[in-house]
Amino acid sequence: MRGHGRATPYLFLAPYLVLFTVFVLGPAVFGLWMSLHDWDFQLPGKPFVGLQNYKDLFDPLSATAEPFWHGMRATGIFTIASVPFLVAVPLGLAVLLNRHFPGRTFFRAVYFAPYVLGVAVIGLMFRYILDTTFGILNAFLGIFGVPEIGWTTEQPYAFVALVAVTVWWTTGFNAIIYLAGLQDIPAEQYEAAELDGANGWQKFRNVTLPGLRPVTVFIVTITLLASANMFGQALLITQGGPGDTTTTALMVITDVGFSQFRMGQAAAMSYLLALCLAVVALITFGLMRERKS
Amino acid sequence: MRRRPSAAFWVMVVLLTLLVVVPLLWMVITSFKSVGEAQADPPTLIPQEPSGRAFGEVLTTGGQNPVLRWALNSFAAASLHAVLVVVVASMAGYALARMEFRFKKFIFSFILLTLFVPGFVFLMPNYLLMDNLGWLDTFWALVVPGAAGAFGVFFMRQFFLAIPRELEEVALIDGANAWTIFTRIILPNARPALATLTVLSFLANWNDFVWPLFVLFSPERLTLPAGLSLLQGAYTTDYPVIMAGATVAAVPVLILYVFVQRYVIEGVARSGIKG
Numbered sequence: 001m002r003g004h005g006r007a008t009p010y011l012f013l014a015p016y017l018v019l020f021t022v023f024v025l026g027p028a029v030f031g032l033w034m035s036l037h038d039w040d041f042q043l044p045g046k047p048f049v050g051l052q053n054y055k056d057l058f059d060p061l062s063a064t065a066e067p068f069w070h071g072m073r074a075t076g077i078f079t080i081a082s083v084p085f086l087v088a089v090p091l092g093l094a095v096l097l098n099r100h101f102p103g104r105t106f107f108r109a110v111y112f113a114p115y116v117l118g119v120a121v122i123g124l125m126f127r128y129i130l131d132t133t134f135g136i137l138n139a140f141l142g143i144f145g146v147p148e149i150g151w152t153t154e155q156p157y158a159f160v161a162l163v164a165v166t167v168w169w170t171t172g173f174n175a176i177i178y179l180a181g182l183q184d185i186p187a188e189q190y191e192a193a194e195l196d197g198a199n200g201w202q203k204f205r206n207v208t209l210p211g212l213r214p215v216t217v218f219i220v221t222i223t224l225l226a227s228a229n230m231f232g233q234a235l236l237i238t239q240g241g242p243g244d245t246t247t248t249a250l251m252v253i254t255d256v257g258f259s260q261f262r263m264g265q266a267a268a269m270s271y272l273l274a275l276c277l278a279v280v281a282l283i284t285f286g287l288m289r290e291r292k293s
Numbered sequence: 294m295r296r297r298p299s300a301a302f303w304v305m306v307v308l309l310t311l312l313v314v315v316p317l318l319w320m321v322i323t324s325f326k327s328v329g330e331a332q333a334d335p336p337t338l339i340p341q342e343p344s345g346r347a348f349g350e351v352l353t354t355g356g357q358n359p360v361l362r363w364a365l366n367s368f369a370a371a372s373l374h375a376v377l378v379v380v381v382a383s384m385a386g387y388a389l390a391r392m393e394f395r396f397k398k399f400i401f402s403f404i405l406l407t408l409f410v411p412g413f414v415f416l417m418p419n420y421l422l423m424d425n426l427g428w429l430d431t432f433w434a435l436v437v438p439g440a441a442g443a444f445g446v447f448f449m450r451q452f453f454l455a456i457p458r459e460l461e462e463v464a465l466i467d468g469a470n471a472w473t474i475f476t477r478i479i480l481p482n483a484r485p486a487l488a489t490l491t492v493l494s495f496l497a498n499w500n501d502f503v504w505p506l507f508v509l510f511s512p513e514r515l516t517l518p519a520g521l522s523l524l525q526g527a528y529t530t531d532y533p534v535i536m537a538g539a540t541v542a543a544v545p546v547l548i549l550y551v552f553v554q555r556y557v558i559e560g561v562a563r564s565g566i567k568g
Contacts, residue, residue, distance in 0.1 A: 004392055004471040008388075008392065008471045009394040010388075010469070012384045012388035013384070013385045013400065015381045015385070016382065016384065016385035016402075017438070017442035018387070019440055020404065021424070022422075022441070023419060023437070023438040023439075023440075023441040024407055024441045025407075025423060026418075026422070027419045028414060028418070029419055030418040030421070030422070031414055031415070031418040034421070042309060043491060096306070099298060099302070101298045101302070101306075105307055108558065109551075109554045110313055110314070110560055111309055111310075112554070112557070112561075113317075113550060114313060114317075114549045116496055116500075116547070116557065117500070117542075117543050117546060117547070118499065118500025118501075118502065118542075118546075119500065119502050120368050120500070120502050120518035120522060121516070121521070121542050121543045123522075124320075124521055124524075124525055124535050124538070125315070125317075125319075125320045127525070127535075128319075128323065128331075128422060128532050129319060129322070130317055133332070133333070133334065134332040134334055134336065136336050139332065139336050142335075144414045156373050157421075167314070168313075168316070173561060176558050176561045177562060177564070178564065180563065181478075204531055217353070221409065227398060228411055228413075229503075230504050231502070232503070232518075235522070236522060236525065243461055250413050250503070253413060253416070253417075254416070254507060257420075258420075258507050263417045263421065266416075266417050267417045270413045270414050270416065270417065271414065273411070273413065274411050274413075277411055277459070281316055283317075
């Protein structure tokens with residue numbers, strides 16, 4: 001039973017497809033086109049330059065290569081340092097929340113709360129908490145005799161701080177997804193493992209982790225995407241410093257595009273970053289599949 | 294078989310709760326301090342002379358830092374955005390879940406693929422698009438472009454797939470058309486999903502930081518997140534004022550969250566499974 005005309009599905013899809021074409025598909029293609037032109041926002045002409053914008057990024061003598069790769073390095077360090085924590089900590093929290101205890105729903109809501117605040121509030125809040133001289137974190141650590149640490153002004157502390165803040169902010173989000181995944185693992189699998197005499201750790205390794213593999217792939221993917229997009233935390237907390245060590249790729253891209261008006265160059269940068277991200281994602285998938293067999 | 298949680302378990306739960314709550318409390322406490330007290334060493338836990346000066350500064354200086362205006366802008370943009378997402382995504386999700394047509398698989402796969410394209414790729418071209426549409430520094434730039442995201446369609450489709458066929462069949466026999474079935478039978482049965490998508494879209498738009506920072510210029514047109522970064526620039530060392538601004542931004546969403554947390558959490562949970 002079809003019950004609808006041939007055109008009906010397309011009519012239902014039309015409003016979405018119009019928005020999708022204009023604001024997603026079109027811009028994705030247009031961005032590629034821009035990256036092949038000298039698209040200076042202020043100049044009248046936008047001459048075609050072929051792959052020059054991309055070549056410039058690999059030419060150490062060009063003005064854009066150095067800041068771009070510094071940005072890529074900051075984004076890369078942040079990603080490598082944060083993704084393991086952003087996957088493991090939420091997993092631990094989800095296992096904790098998966099137990100039955102009074103107030104579970106309440107605590108689940110509390111742990112998720114930071115995420116609803118958004119990066120602007122989080123950034124300002126931790127800028128103050130992490131301040132070297134009058135931040136409460138150093139005051140607290142001082143009680144235990146820890147000397148003042150430049151959380152926002154010294155390396156490697158600036159990266160430690162950015163990773164820790166991001167974990168604080170987003171752990172609840174990933175934990176809720178893990179929790180849903182945990183509740184999808186059939187209880188019989190645990191019972192079978194118990195009959196085989198498995199202890200808690202063995203059950204976690206042989207039942208929980210394999211059962212969570214699809215969820216983990218999903219979480220790793222969205223976390224990689226989020227890390228590559230890192231911007232607000234570094235802009236508000238470390239202001240890209242010390243030096244330019246935490247000036248992320250996206251900060252460089254927006255600077256070149258919106259402050260220096262060289263949007264073709266900025267578009268080339270964003271496509272190169274996207275390409276690197278795709279490669280990283282594919283390698284990750286490959287590794288995770290390997291473990292399965 | 295269920296073991297009762299041990300004391301160590303409760304210690305962990307309480308510590309984690311403190312870890313979440315203390316920074317937020319510290320932000321609120323600081324907003325009632327004087328500039329001097331906010332920089333005192335060692336810090337005071339309770340404001341010695343609590344004052345609403347910082348709140349006065351962010352809420353009343355009108356022209357310079359119109360925090361209330363920013364909040365209103367954010368609220369209006371996020372609400373309109375959420376409505377647009379829900380309308381457009383539920384229609385598309387319905388077609389993709391319940392109808393048969395030639396390019397269904399292709400269209401759905403294509404939409405799904407864009408879930409994995411990083412947002413920064415769209416930044417430059419969409420900025421130029423806004424410029425050409427005359428939407429720079431306007432409300433439309435906040436409301437419309439993000440409404441084409443793949444998540445809403447994917448989310449609604451998953452929900453519609455789970456609605457039993459029998460619900461529609463009586464109406465089909467009565468000769469109802471697709472629009473009637475959609476509005477009279479499908480949508481009323483999808484209320485929880487619609488509520489969840491509304492809340493998730495609202496929050497995402499309310500908290501968006503990068504996009505409003507670059508497409509808005511006039512101080513009176515900023516959203517709260519973009520405005521807050523301006524506030525930090527203007528009051529570099531006046532932490533009570535910055536914390537008051539952050540508090541004004543945080544409290545309304547936290548209150549909203551208390552009422553709708555079930556939808557937020559279920560929506561996030563559902564987005565991760567059966568992908």
